[in-house]
Structure formats: structure tokens, C-alpha cells
Amino acid sequence: MVERVIPEGSRRRRRPTKQGAVLSERLIVETALRLIEEHGAEALSVRRLGAALGADPTALYRYFRNTDALLLALADELIGRAQDGWTATGDWRADLRSMGLRIHARYLAHPQAALLAAHRTTGRPHETRAVERILGVLRTAGFQDALAVRIYHAFVDQALAFAAQDAAALALPPAAREGDAEVWHAVYAKLPPDTHPHIAATFPLLAADMRDSGYPFALELLLVAAATLHPDGTQTPPTPAPTRSPGPVQPVPGP
């Protein structure tokens, strides 16, 4: 087939659609995000997106090679929004912490899209900017390249993995979400001490802790471990705050 997608830079003409809109890559991405936000991830189909744009569904293929390319564009948009306004302070632990929490929070703001986007590698500008920044924080902090790369990898995958995980919980149909949450009181609260002594002994703590996302604490653990690997060997970080994580309550996935 002949490639029908014209690169964004070299477009020349625009014709309005049936309903008068002039299409663009940007308009399509924003409409798709809105569609997902308002009507759920399953609402994103070529046909429905066309309808939302007031255009023929196949007009999409003038701007994106296929739906996967559109999805990558959505993913990159999320990454970009997560970084807007972020600046490095020079304290590598504070910088990684704020970056991780921003990514996590921004993805959770669009759970349905996050679910589709969090496990892709786009290679698009917003993504490369994020990679560059995180690597920069680590190398500037004095980590040797090989170690910086490994920590970068663990850090990024953990942020995205938790984002997808928590987004999945938020994106569940309400019935399933409440069902999963109720399991803690319907099942775990009633497990007898003779068969499940550890669960029985810690149940109140357990039920309370599982209400929120495990990410903030997991992130602190990663930062603590990274500090022990830092070249300035003896530097000991402050013990990660044993307080509850702030912010809105997040339903939690998994047991």
C-alpha cells in the first residue's frame, strides 16, 4: 500500500469535516483523551473517534498509520503532561521522588488511557526528554554510568508499573472495584488465627494499609537502596518517613 500519512511538519492543506472541524494530530489526540475520560477505555474505537470529531472514521488514517500509532501519541502526551513544570533542585533523591510521584499522579488522572499507554516505548520527544532528565539527575549526583542506567531502569519501570497497576484498579467497572475492596472485610477479616495466624494478627493494620497505593513507600525504599549504592558510600539517608502517604485515597490493586 501507499503510505497515506503525511508527517506533521509537511502538511499543506486542510479541509473541514462534515461538521466543520479542521483535523490535526493535536485535535485528534485531545479528542481521544476526552473520549476515554468520559466514556471509558472501551469507548475508544476508530468509528467512535470519527463520530466525536465529526469526521469519517477513516480520516484518522491520514494522521496516524494505525490505532497503535495513535495510542503511542496518547502515551507521549501523558508523559509530557507529567513533566510540565518539573525542575531539578540538585538534590537527587528529592528530584527522583518528585518525578516519580508526578508520573504516578498524572497517569492516575487518566486511568483508562494510562492502562493502554503505560507499557509502551514511544521514542517520541516527551519520552526522550523524561529519560534524559532522569539519567541526568543520577549521573549528576555522581552515580557511575552502569549503575545510573540500572537504577534509571528500575525507577522508571517501577513508576510506570505502579501507575498502570493503580490505574487498572481505578478503571474497573464500579461493581468490580467495590467487590475487590470488600474482599478485605468479607474474607481477610474472617480468616481464623489457626490457619492464617499472620493475617489474623495484623488484620487492622493490613486493611488500613491496603486502602492506599503502595507506590509512595515502594518509591522511598528504592531511593533508600539507591543511596546505599552511591559512591559516597557512607552517606546515610534519613529513614523513609513511616507516616502515611499524603494525598487522595487511592483504591489499591492486588492483595
Place this chain on the structure above:
Amino acid sequence: MVERVIPEGSRRRRRPTKQGAVLSERLIVETALRLIEEHGAEALSVRRLGAALGADPTALYRYFRNTDALLLALADELIGRAQDGWTATGDWRADLRSMGLRIHARYLAHPQAALLAAHRTTGRPHETRAVERILGVLRTAGFQDALAVRIYHAFVDQALAFAAQDAAALALPPAAREGDAEVWHAVYAKLPPDTHPHIAATFPLLAADMRDSGYPFALELLLVAAATLHPDGTQTPPTPAPTRSPGPVQPVPGP
């Protein structure tokens, strides 16, 4: 519509299919898992499953309400298999490490099912057994309840989140999977040092590291951090192995 699924207990008659097989819930689950394992994640469709069973595709609906019910049955099977044969050694770090790697590996063997399973709380016996075991490892090791619960939470969510993340990469259609992998050489290898100095400086390391899952190293970091929080304060763990993780190469999600 009339419910056409007969509960497993009260089935009465069986007739062989075209190719002589006698269907059952168990046979269907095992065939589906085999299908995913042998022919890739995308091979699981109702029509192909029917063909693999030697039956009409719609015979499925005599045993499962819909494909989602089938996938949940697959998921339940996975939880059990991940723990089969696991035993505690008394070394809490080794025990958590083996448990985490087992969960991760078992889920990755069936990416499609893992994707649906990893973010649900089932409260079923296999799940409660896993919770009890992990909590047991931590409390037996001497962690106070509140801390044990928090570490448990981070550990479990990390294992499931990475499992889902890596499973998602494996479950992608082959074209998208190869595309994501290729981005590293098509885009990141070519970023100029003046705009992306840190990526340019570390590229070979970066490309090599991103080929595998970030989970094994992220898990080591979690264990290191947990050790620093252990009541026997001064106990210092061996530095996490800076060697590459063993095992099969896993395509990697996210940047």
C-alpha cells in the same frame, strides 16, 4: 437471554466433539493455557480455541459466560501454580526473592491471563495462602507488625505491577512489540549529544539494560532497603549483585 452455562457440579451429559474430545471446564482451561504458551498471546480467540479443542467455537459458551469468565479461570489457575513447590528457608531475603521471582515468572508464562489477573483481589484460597506466607516471612524475620505490613504491601504490589507490566509487553501484537524494541536503536541511538547528553553518553549500556525486565534489580533494591529498616539495625546486606539477571531475555516495557 437464558443462561446457557451449567454450574460445574450439576452437569450431566457429555457428547464428544467432531474430533472425539469430551469437553470440560478443566480441559478448556488447560487447552487455553497451552494455546497461549505455544502460539503466543494473540492466538487466544474463541474461534482458535474451538479449533484447538476440535469443537465448534461456540461450545465454549456452554462452560463460561464469556471470554472474561474464562480468563478469570485462567488467572486463578496461575495464582496456585506460582506457589507450588515454594518453601520457606528461614532466610527472609532469600525467601522473598524466590517468591517474587516465582510470581513474576509464572505470570509471564501466560501474559494474556496475567494482564487480567494482576490487578484483582480475589480472596480465594490460593491468594490468601500467598498473603499469609509473605507476612509470615517478614514477621518471623523480626519486623514489627506495622513495618511488616508496609513492606508486604510494597513487595506484593511491586511483584504484581512488574508482572503485569512485563506481561503487557509480551501480550502486544508482534508488530507493536518489535516496534517498541526497535525504538531504542531507531531513536535513542541517534539522539545528538548536544540536546540529550546523558542518553548519548550511556546509550550502549542503556540499550543493553532495557532488553531485560527491570524487576530483578528493582526487587533487589527493595530487599536492600528493607534490610536497612530491620530492627537489628546494623546488619548490612551484601550489595545487590551488579551482574545481569539470569534467565531468558524478556522484552521490556516502558522507557
Place this chain on the structure above:
DNA sequence: CGCAACACGTCAATGGTGTTGACGTACGGT
């Protein structure tokens, strides 16, 4: 300033998907 090239929105068609209702056969309980 006018015109021709072609970008791009549209239409029609293809082959995939999950799912449902109707049907008949052969098997079980009586």
C-alpha cells in the same frame, strides 16, 4: 490571478472478532 496538482475527507468492501438464538441428536434418568 488563475490553474493544475494533490492532500485529504469520504465511501465501499474485506476479513477479523465476540456473542446469541435456534436446532437436532444422542444420552441419562425413569
Place this chain on the structure above:
DNA sequence: ACCGTACGTCAACACCATTGACGTGTTGCG
């Protein structure tokens, strides 16, 4: 032996992403 029905099969539906062909209106250029 014979009924009732479980269950395997068939045909059809609605939806999906994607492609090739087509004509029109915009725009760059002479």
C-alpha cells in the same frame, strides 16, 4: 423403551481495524 434435555453445531449479527478508489476543494506556483 421412551421422554426430556444437555450440549455440540450452525447461521447470523454487530462490531472492529484497515485498505483502495474516488472526487473535491485548497493552495502553491507560474
